[in-house]
Each structure stands twice: as structure tokens, then as C-alpha cells.
Amino acid sequence: MRYRRGLTLVLAWALAAVLPCRGGEDVAAGSPSLSLKGFGTLGIARSTNDSVQYVRDLSQPDGVNKHWSSQVDSILGLQANLHLSELTEGVVQVVSRYSYDGTYTPTVAWAFLSHDFSPQISVRAGRLGTEFYMLADSRLVGYANLTVRPPPDYYGSLVFSYINGMDVSATTPVGEGLLRGKFYAGLSEEKVPFNINKLLWDLEDSLIVGGHVDYLHGPWQFRLGHAQIRFKNEIPLDALAASLGGPPGFLSYAPELSAAGKWSQFNSLGVVYDNGPLQLQLMLSQTRHESAIYENSKAGYVIAAYRLGQVTPYLGYSKVKSSAKTLASPPPAPLAPLAAGLMAQTHSDQHTLFLGGRWDIQPDLALKAQVDWIRGTPSSLFPFHGDYAPAWNGNLTVFSLALDFVF
């Protein structure tokens, strides 16, 4: 199984190497043209704790422990841009990464037509990457980002990577800066993996709507964002409960844990300061779930970086904390511990200090090294996968190396 996964990845990379690429070059206006580009990361990571598996985000079914592994961060993406006219473009992006089913099976991450109705208003329709938080729609493109991976305390619970739908964005000068707004709506088609028995939650046809307002002024960029999802299908709690010794139809005893038809909401604030060699990022978020199976949480991070020639050292701090819910109509006493145990799986309470460096070796190629010191309570289970061995004390250090490239 592992061998086949590796082979798929190697084949994908080999394919990328032989494909003709135009390196993003443009041609004269008016004439339709096709350009092929790509991005990728060859990354390895390991942690210092075998009690849990560290994942980049919860869409990965399992993660790394004390053995070096390339599955957390390695990614390959290929993109074709078809310029139909100066104002209309078609884009298809295929990404191979370690995903919900434990394989690197390439998925279509983006496939849309965009049209600029004016220099101010642009509409895209098709499959679009989600942008629940600032920078979230480019979180797989290591080369575009400073850190090895987007801070998992903040971005790790985002299992939604695309919608089938449309978005509208508009930009206008306001004061000395630019005001930009975007609204999007669509249906999900993805699956969320669970630790137990390889159970999957099918998000197909779940409605996702959201939008954000940006203000850009000089080196400053501010964003207020909101996104929400209404789950179409039931979370597989009956199967999860059954595999833990619960009765059939567990959800009927604890209906508040049901997720079908319920909304989850994501509010966020982002500030980026990017002035010459100095970069600062501050992000805050608040997540609220109608379903009692998910705890509401708050998260945030800050990153400071200063470029010195070809090397950019950075230092960051992230934190996530959720609050436990109480059930208004709890299940019968014998089932209470099971319900509590399932609800406890979505608890987060940890912070991470991370230190790293990005070395721009040559144009389009960067090497990064990073250490993450994760410190949390033993009850902080949600950010990880695994069996949560009793020895889990909430503390973990992660070492990462990544080679990011674009072509």
C-alpha cells in the first residue's frame, strides 16, 4: 500500500517534469493561449511523541509520529490557464497530496471560468478553492508561503478545500487605499476522515456560503471574513459509537450531536503588514457549531519575519482553545460516558511556538526548516489523529524540512 502511494507520487512528479511548461509567460492580448504551470513541495517531518499523529490538517487520515515521513507536506499541483481573451480565462488545477483516503490520488482542486466584467468586478464559476480565512486559498502552495505549512492551530480544522459554485469580487479605491469585497456560494463534494475504522463523513451537497471585506493601504492589508457551511449528510456518529460499543442508532439517544442540516460558522480577522524585508501576520478566528458534537473554538496566530539577503528567518506563535458544551437533553445515563467521550474528541487547548527559516536558493526554489513546539493539555485531541495513547500529555515538538518549488 505504502509502496503504491510512493509510486503514484513519483509518477506524478515525473509527469510534471516532462510536461511542456511556459513558466507563466503571457502572450499578446486577444489571442487565445494555453499556459501550464505547477507548484510542489517535497517535505519531511517528524515529531517527538508517538501518542498522537500530527497532521497538516484534519483532511489527512493519519499523520506523523517519531518517524520521518513525507506525507504531511508533500504536494504536487499542475495548473492549466486557458486565456480566452483579455477578460475571460479558464483555469484547471489538479493536486496530488496525502488526502482523506490515505492515497495521493490527484484531485481537481480548481476548475473554473472567470470573467472580468470591468476592471473592478470579476466573476468566477466552477470549482473554486475555499477562502474561509485570509491566505487559506493558497495554503497548499508552499512556495507562496513563509512557513513550512499554514499554522495547524489556525488552519488545521479546515477540511473544506473547494466548492462547486461561484464567487463575485469587486474592488474600488476608498480614501488612500483599496476596498475589496468577495462573496461566494457553492456546494461541497469532499469527505472528512475519522480515526476510527476509516470512517468517512461525506460532505457532498453541503452548502457553503461566505464572503470577506479587505482594506489595502500601503504595506497594510486588513480582512474581515465570514463563512458558513450547512451539513447535508449526517456525521457517522452511529457507526463511531457502535465501534466503541454503543447501541445501534446512538444519535437517536443524543439528537443534539446530530450535524445534518446544521450550520457551522467561521468568523475571522486578518492583518498583514508587508514592508520591504519585514513581514508581519496576525490572524484571529472564532468558530461556532450548531451541532453539539463540535466544540466552539477560538484560534489565532502571529508571525514575524525579516528577510536578510536570500534567507528569511521567522518566528511565530499560534493558539487554539475550544469550550466544552453541555447537552440540554443528555442521553440515558448508561450512554452518557460514550457521548461525553465522543464530544471530548473535538476539544482543543494548545499553543505552538514555531521558529524557522526560508532560504530562496534560486528563483522558483526555496528550502525551509522549521521547529514547532506544541504545548497543550492532554485533553487537546482535536488537532491530531491517532489512538490518543494514555501517555499523551499534550506536548509535542515537530521538526520539518521542505523544498518548495514552482515551475
Place this chain on the structure above:
Amino acid sequence: MGFTRYLLAALLALLSALPAASAMADLVVVVNAESGVERLDRDEVINIFLGRYRVFPSGLAALPIDQPANLPLKARFYRKLVNKDLDEINAYWARLVFSGKTSPPRQAASPAEVMAWLAANRGAIGYIERSMVDARLRIVLEFAP
């Protein structure tokens, strides 16, 4: 403390490298003379070249043009405009391109092509050596030496 000192040393090194850059030929931002654009401020040029807002104050759509990356002109322009290396500009565009947003400026293969495109498109905007400016073009932004 040691880190702060290192930062200061790096800053000083950076500053001392600046006079050498200004000794090179003058770099100016130009538009097509028929565009109706008289003057742009630095933020407006940043918005156009970084794809944030590609509209001239008159409402005309702006069409930015990049010099070839293998010539020092391009690196000097982005250094003067936003104090960034081309690596950083590449990373900036990687984010936008792979999230299906704005495209980078149109990439010319030679300075002659830049001149030809500037002359042929009313909304074109580019950066060239001051000595290359002719009657078809108008200077809209100069960088302090």
C-alpha cells in the same frame, strides 16, 4: 540582543548598498502618450503592477508590462517600488496565480518588445531607462535617486 545587533548590521549593509544602485541609469515609469494619464503616485503604480487594481485614475484599464527577468532592470524596478527581491515577487505571484486570481504583468522578451507594446496599447504602462523615453511615451513616476 545579539539578534537585534545582527538585524542592525544587515540594515546598515543594505543602506550602504543603495548609493551604488542610484549611480546606475535612471529608471522611470512610463505610459502611452495617448492614455490621458499625466501623473501616478507610487501606490497607484504598486496597485497596477501587483495586480491589486489595474485602473488609471481616468477609468482606463491599465496593462502593466514587465521587462525580462534576466535583465537587471526588472529587479531594480521592484526594489525601488516595493523594496522586494524578484524571489519575493515570484512568491507573491505564485499565491495569486495558483488561487486563480489576477495574472502577473505581461512579460516581455526584450526591452524592444516593451517599447513596442507601450507604443501599441493605449492602456500600457511600463518601466524603462530614462534615455529610452520618446515622444510616444509619457513619464508618470520617477524614483528619487
